[in-house]
Amino acid sequence: MPKRILEGVVVSDKGDKTVVVRVNRTILHPLLKKTVRLSKKYHAHDEANVAKEGEIVRIAECAPKSKLKRWEVVSDTQASAS
Template structure:
């Protein structure tokens, strides 16, 4: 079974080897028929402490690493349009 991969913005990097990532998603409200934005915070394992606040991170599901950490960050990619 493939693991889920989400993308979001790092809002906290204060914990050792841990980052908090906010993932936003949009959906159509069933009654109001308006687009609604929802966000959720995920605690993710960052072994190298590579991600800083404001970075865009991709996270994927993993086996539980602690009480809150059920996700891990994928390796930091270099931006393709860095010139």
């Protein structure tokens, strides 16, 4: 089975070799037929501590690294404008 890859914004890089990534997605509400925005935070492993707060990164599924980390940073996409 292929690994899932998500793209999101780093909201915290305070942990050692760990970043928290917020992934936003939109869905169509089944009853109201209205577009709803959902977001979820993932703890991701960042071996080299390269990802900084505000950057857009891609994360991929991996074997569990710790209690919360089941994702790892694959690549930096771009730096945020703010």
